[in-house]
Amino acid sequence: MYGRYTQELGVYAKEEAARLRESGQRRSVSDRSRTLDLLEYDKGRCAKCRICTVRCQKFLISRVGEDWIFLILLGLLMALVSWVVDFCIAICLQAQKWMYGGLDSNVFLQYLAWVTYPVVLITFSAGFTQILAPQAVGSGIPEMKTILRGVVLKEYLTFKTFVAKVIGLTCALGSGMPLGKEGPFVHIASLCAALLSKFMSLFGGIYENESRNIEMLAAACAVGVGCCFAAPIGGVLFSIEVTSTFFAVRNYWRGFFAATFSAFIFRVLAVWNRDEETITALFKTRFRLDFPFDLQELPAFAVIGIASGFGGALFVYLNRLIVQFIRKQKAINRFLMKKRLLYPALVTLLVSTLTFPPGFGQFMAGKLTQKESLVTLLDNRTWAKQGIAEEFDYIGHSQAWKHPQVNVFVTLVLFIVMKFWMSALATTIPVPCGAFMPVFVIGAAFGRLVGESMAAWFPDGIHTDGTIYPIVPGGYAVVGAAALSGAVTHTVSTAVIVFELTGQISHILPVMIAVILANAVAQSLQPSLYDSIIRIKKLPYLPELGWGHHEKYNIRVEDIMVRDVRYITLNCCYRDLHNVLLTGHLKTLALVESAESMILLGSIERAQLQSLLSQQLGRPRRLQYIRERAAAEKKRLSVVSNPGSEDDSQRASQEVRFQISTEESSFSPTRPVPLKPLKPALKRSSVVERPTEIPTNAHDNSGITLKNLFCASPDTEGLEVREPCPRIHPIAEWEEKQLDEQVNFNNCKIDPAPFQLVERTSLHKTHTIFSLLGLDHAYVTSIGRLIGVVSLKELRKAIEGSVTVKGVKVRPPLASFRDSGTSSSENEATELHKLWDRHKSMSLPREHTPSESDEKSQ
């Protein structure tokens, strides 16, 4: 917690500083000698230049610790990555088109080419990712949200994952499936930042600081979105909205700086590559400036917003439904688990069959890539001229929307419906992919549909006095895109992203209104796509306090806390320690003054206690005891001067037995407790990384001790031990005695200031504090006395509304639809209630009898 006792850190920092200073000196010495060498050997005209270069290098290395250099490097790197990925994707897509176009003599061959190409790419992407780094699968935003909350997810920020994500993403998007680039780019940027941090820590010490790294990760998320859409402002805001609960304004600065630089380089590369004449928006629109929209069109924009809200919620629901369906169907699941690459291949086959242009694809502009669709949808010309859809001469890519038999409205509706479920399905494929861009395109199509309808309805525009201002369906498309993507991700910054993407801000009010309405509807129906994935993946998270759920202000900590706290007292003996370790799985334990006073002194990590226990009963002390005992025996024998064969054999057997019992144990008492770098306050030690290593350790530990104690396990020891049971008593007695000794906490890291709340703290405040500080539990005290503990679990329960307080069922009004997805939470809730009933009247935790713990240990 706050007060994690960081003696080690201090020592470590000092040592590190000394090491760095030394290596710095060495480096500068070697530099100087190198320059001298150069001067001597190479007296030509180049020497001075070289010295200059070396000096510049030195200067650069000394400045390399600065934040802004890091951010510039990050921006540059990400811009390059983004541009290269885009370039490769474009090549892939062109290759497909070329293949498809070249085979226009035979429809079947054409179909084969159209279908095989994406299937191969997606299968490769899935396989490659699976083999190299399965962590690279999916969007990455949910994981980054969890990491920024302070949880350490293993292997999520490694070089392997970086490679897997970049290559996997390029292949996945190159296939032409309705997948997005933006979520993975957030992850890639974070990976870049983490790797760059590691790399730059070679030059200076400050990159070791973890709170600094978290700040850099937050900036990296902004860079990811920023260089993906060339939208620095929208990128910063979007990344804040999807990854943070509380945001440090100083990071905002960093994000802006890096994202702007990144977006700049990204666009400059396009100019240098002669794709563009100068730096402009990615999907530039050319709507008229003088009269962008009429006031009377606002209801139509509001309708787009509300419909998008429902649509967004439906998308999230559909996506989750597909995942859950596949998980539940055990037969399917087993089959798919065996053939991991079959599912992606099947889905790709289905999607690409349906979009085959000569087939069904002709009714839904299947020929167009995602980017081309978006460009045509945002076009500022009206397709349905004068109410007749056919009059407009579709040029360029817009041709795809025209069909000789069917109306453009039908094409649009089919496009929306088909792409909707295809996108929801495609995002469940285990490749690196996001859902933002597909949703954005669907939203644009929906907006275009409404816009074209409005244009058909009011051929001369609505405005009555003077000039005729026809309706601009492209503006509706912009509004729809922002609204639907806002609804799916629960963000309002999509509004800013569309302004930056289109390079026009004239539709600001319609966009804002639609986005806000879409958010209001979607937020009351479903969690955001990212929260939904967090739930599916069961990542440790804390839900937001909803919009307007002011009942939350009336719940207090005493209503939700767990009153049965595991604790240890200052003057406890090792036996108590042992019992406490057996009965719970919390990773920290409260230390109180005594069971009577219950004054909270601090908290101790489980691992610390285990090492205390193992020190007390460990091998060195046993050896010592045996040696002492043997010496005493010898003495006694020599005094009695009656050497017998029996005693000798006894001693030998004892030694043998001892060796067996310790060799068999899986823990070596001399093994030092792994010295984790101490985490800063805002970076709590994870829920995820610990449980695997420690509980097993605890059980082994206790198991051995107890076996030795009661000598009741002949199946493991009896074979080698030649003496009968009673003969072992001396060592058992010794252990008994050891267990009864008082614990010496002197060499133990104690967190002297664990986070405390009082029982009347409101849920709202508790949530704020937990989010702000990234806590995972807090003790509840009353004038220094420990009376309870609240952890993330209880808090989550309370916020999700499954806790009944004072007879009132506290839940958001529209949450019933939401609950369908979280069936597991109810069991936990009843468990919580049981806990309550059991301990309602008990303010002090009960003492655990040894017999109980023994039972559990067997």
Add this chain to the structure above:
Amino acid sequence: MYGRYTQELGVYAKEEAARLRESGQRRSVSDRSRTLDLLEYDKGRCAKCRICTVRCQKFLISRVGEDWIFLILLGLLMALVSWVVDFCIAICLQAQKWMYGGLDSNVFLQYLAWVTYPVVLITFSAGFTQILAPQAVGSGIPEMKTILRGVVLKEYLTFKTFVAKVIGLTCALGSGMPLGKEGPFVHIASLCAALLSKFMSLFGGIYENESRNIEMLAAACAVGVGCCFAAPIGGVLFSIEVTSTFFAVRNYWRGFFAATFSAFIFRVLAVWNRDEETITALFKTRFRLDFPFDLQELPAFAVIGIASGFGGALFVYLNRLIVQFIRKQKAINRFLMKKRLLYPALVTLLVSTLTFPPGFGQFMAGKLTQKESLVTLLDNRTWAKQGIAEEFDYIGHSQAWKHPQVNVFVTLVLFIVMKFWMSALATTIPVPCGAFMPVFVIGAAFGRLVGESMAAWFPDGIHTDGTIYPIVPGGYAVVGAAALSGAVTHTVSTAVIVFELTGQISHILPVMIAVILANAVAQSLQPSLYDSIIRIKKLPYLPELGWGHHEKYNIRVEDIMVRDVRYITLNCCYRDLHNVLLTGHLKTLALVESAESMILLGSIERAQLQSLLSQQLGRPRRLQYIRERAAAEKKRLSVVSNPGSEDDSQRASQEVRFQISTEESSFSPTRPVPLKPLKPALKRSSVVERPTEIPTNAHDNSGITLKNLFCASPDTEGLEVREPCPRIHPIAEWEEKQLDEQVNFNNCKIDPAPFQLVERTSLHKTHTIFSLLGLDHAYVTSIGRLIGVVSLKELRKAIEGSVTVKGVKVRPPLASFRDSGTSSSENEATELHKLWDRHKSMSLPREHTPSESDEKSQ
């Protein structure tokens, strides 16, 4: 702290709930009876309508507790206020123009009219504000920043202040002085929110919740900026940047919603008023979309950014210099203090004399109002056509920039220089005013100057292949405006504000680059204007951790903490309490278990201790004692049966003496400690509101006791006391005895979980925690033992770099320029050093001898 013991709050909430329930029932009953009445009396066709209306009303009232209704009302109200204020300002400015224009026959009369009008308005504004609410003076953003940090500033959110601010602002801006509307609008919106909260708390209980109110205030700040510029997104971001250190993303939502609604209504009002055809930007530009700028123009934009950075820092410095100059010159100060309205009048006279159009004003477009200047500066035509400034036909307001004798470049330079110091001077006038808009206009002029120079330099544009794209100086003006205002306020969101103001986002990259460079320069030279005002006004604040000051990661709490903590022990006697209260002025005191163990149990507020002490030595107990004593005396006398005149007189004199001594005391022991509503954790009780009431009380309190104790103050008591000193001994003895009794903490509010840090917590983390939680002090503990305390003061000192740690002077590289303004901090720093030296080796605070405290009390 966190664990402030909120028993009272719970009781209060319950009572309040009961009251509300009751009144609700009463209301519904009365409603029902009213509808019945209506039915009976008014059997006509209206009756049903009325019932319907009543029902609607009831429904509305029941829904009125919702967040979104509050936000809509707030947005609506602020849009109306903004529009009305703008309307009045426009009328005022028109009136001045009309007067000035009507008197064109006589230059002297013209001058009189030109000068008198603003002087009268500004003087009225200053006087009105001074009389009604002096808190309304100035921008309001620094105060809001402080309030959102959790400090309660008295009288800043009252109706009086609202009236004073709105009327004062209208008059001030109506005068045509270079003043802004935006800062005051942040304050006005917060006032609106606070008043609306109060008003709506009549309908429901949740408006009582203070953490909710803080959230609403944050949203209100966004609304203030949003409805001032019709810039919802920029408003939200700007308000976040200038008021918050850590921002809850859920508030972002609220801000967006309210600001969008407000901006929408604000612009709709303009459409309804026939000012505009449809909703568009406030200062619409019409730059070409296809080629907004060339890549090779970017260095020019960067130059604007860097120059703006220096300019912004200079502006802040100049502004502070003027304030400090006026404060220091005691002669001026005395004079101005007497004639409070003279200073505004003089400044206005000077400024308006210089802008007089036929006079010097002709060289600096003095005729134009602020708004007109901005419109002309953002014009998309080039003034310096083909390199010759005179060729362009200036139409409309642009005429003002043309002068027959001097070049347009000279006019622009004069405009920039004159307006620069005028704005810095004008913003020191004690009227409600901001500095954003004047700075924005100066920035636009500077940008225009650079743009026109570029246009003169490259008459055919820089782009070489194909089409000629001439340079657009208006785009430079946009960049300059964003950069300078960003530099003065230390924000990057001015970029977004200019996009929303101009309705064009095509210059996004130049704007972002310039703003970031301007910020980088300005932040390393000076604090932001708002922080500068915070320092001048000495508001309780915490400076930001600067950009890239990574030395901060290496300072630890033990380097900055105060080791001499005032504390009380659990088993202390009242004398100790008394001594501790005398020797310090901290508003909370640590409670430890004993002086040996130093285990921190909690903290107690000073006021609580004072009430404990006064209860022990208070009037009722004295009376009781005297009564008992008298009874005992009587008994003794009756037993001895020797009634003498001496005893009678003694008793009488005792009673007299007692009455005198208590009447003289300024505190009445029976007075209850004022029951302040308990503040939530994130809303710390203020540093500002307390000191006035308590320390005096403490001194009175102790003064009396000690006087009674030693009976050494004949000047106050001796006159009425007829007996010599020794005769008073009985009561003195009683007091002595009382003081030696152990303190009973049972009825005392103890905060059981004050915030704790360990000595190795880094400064960086400490700053984060203090900002996040709005702390003003934290105890430093080592395994439960109290070893020090850190307060805002120490933290501020450490961040501002006046603390030397381990021989390294820790300060930002360019801070020397900064320090010139904060001369007072050095004294404090040396004081701190003294404290350190004194207690360097002492880990436990020393015991204060009574004699020392006596000295102080005399």
